[in-house]
Amino acid sequence: MEFVKNHIIEILGKLGVSKVDLEIPPSLDMGDYAFACFPLAKELKKAPNSIAEEFSKKISSDDIIERIECKGAYLNFYINRDYFFNNFSLDINKSQKQKILVEYPSPNTNKSLHVGHVRNMLLGNSLSRILKAAGNQVIKTNLNNDRGIAICKAMVTYKLFGDGKTPTSEGMKPDKFAENFYVLFGEKLKEDPNLDNLAQDMLLKWEQGDKETIELWELFLGWVFKGYEETYKNYNFSTDITYSESKIYDKGKDIVLEALDKNIEGFDKEDDGAVFVDLENKKLGKKFLLRGDGTTLYMTQDIYLAKLKEEKFNPDKLVFIVGSEQKYHFDVLFELLHRLGFGGVEKNYHFAYGYVYNKDGKKFSSRTGNTFGADELLEMVTEKSVQVLKEKHPELNDDEIEKRSRIIGYGALVFGFLKVNPLTDINFDIDSALSFEGETGPYIQYAYARIKSIFRKVGIEKIEPKSFSNISDKEYNIAKKISLFSDIVNDASLNFRPSSIARYLIELVQMFGSFYNDHKIIGEEKDIFEKRMYLIGLVAETIKQGLNLLDIEVVEEM
């Protein structure tokens, strides 16, 4: 409704108001748009209330603005409802045209994916869809942290206690099998502190390219990735390009040395040759990039990776979906990239999300095996919806039950994670994740199914009513809410906020629920019937599109 806004701004402009901030009033009886006269008081040397009153008398209604009222110091504008409906569109404005790289979930490949990765993947999936919906080109990247001391710990334990077992011989999902040896390391370490040294030795051998060690490593990674493949599929995750730390961890030295050579701000070295950057003027301290022996550090490989991406994709924006505990790392990285000429905070964005704690606010620990696995979690929500469905529809066959429960269970899980602000720490409570009541995925899906049920009943697919006169406030409010969808998607894209889509859907469905409760549709006279069918059709379509942006499907019947 951009045009309506401009129209009002024009009207007020004619009265000599140069800066117009229009607001949307808290309730419909205060109109569709409002203008607060407080700021004019000083300039006009009059009380805000009398300014509003004066203005309301000077403005006359037209085709677009049905009437103007003043309430206190506010001027309230009421849109002509026929005009509104005739200029109504569901289409999402696709004016954002950036090329955006989104990096996630970048796991440490010594264990299976757990509840923290779930939050990461769901945020990434949804964000990618939202960015695309707003018109951007999205390229998904993933960085496997596939080397280092953690995976060596798992390998050491396997070598000592594995007895040549394999996932197949044990009948286990391979990433779980690998993870068990990582967990076992922690247990065995208590008995034998020397294991730490063995792990360090193995890391050294790995770096030296020792054949036996590399073979074991490849075997381990094979198991882990095989397991991930299934989890990724279940969580609808895919990537366009995968990077591996093992291939880049020792790269980036040249970039650092060149920067040192060029005397780029802050770059310096110690007596032993170690290179660091002084970021004290940005309150980021002193960061080392090369050790005295010339070997690289973690930050250095990230700089190298940024260069790789720049050369391959030339992106407008890079988004890193990584837990908020790594904020300092990214603050430093982006400042370094800025100094090195790859673009700083204006180009790079750390999409930080909060920690997932257990119900009592304590940390989950994969080291001790005390956590929810991603696979297990999905199984639980699916099982729950199977139970509910079987109870409600004993007549359905197993295939249909399974098909629906996957969608409904997944919807419950995804919506539960996405409805909250990403930065908020979550105390993960399996019971509320399994809940289907209130602000949940199934609640939204249920509204969709009810609408579809009405369409099935009347046997019509689409209706275009002739007029929109005499619709109720509840109906008009819903239509207005739907007209905001495009703006919501664009905001969610610009602010990287999937949660605002989820919140929007909750509000829309609440409005629909209230409408559904006290408006009859079937059996009403043709005129009203058509208008209402049209309206609920739009609601259903908006729900479908909105859920799709969260990577949740709808079902026609529940």
Add this chain to the structure above:
RNA sequence: GCGCCUGUAGCUCAGUUAGGAUAGAGCAGCAGCCUCCUAAAUCCUUUUUGGAGUUAGCUGAAGGUCGGGGGUUCGAAUCCUCUCAGGCGCGCCA
């Protein structure tokens, strides 16, 4: 110690980037309604204006020092400042 994040109803959260009209939802609990579209799931009883009872939906009532103090402003949950509480980070680790 320094830096960042969080603090809103008993619980979980929205609203803070861009200050506006009585601070909004959900859950739990209370009183009702309703039953994926126009009629009441299901069970019991059956000479019925009977009883029990389910709830992915709805309505209402109730629930608040927006952590606290101070400031800016016509106006502050929102901005500034001080402060309290909780979390995270601060390695020539990754």
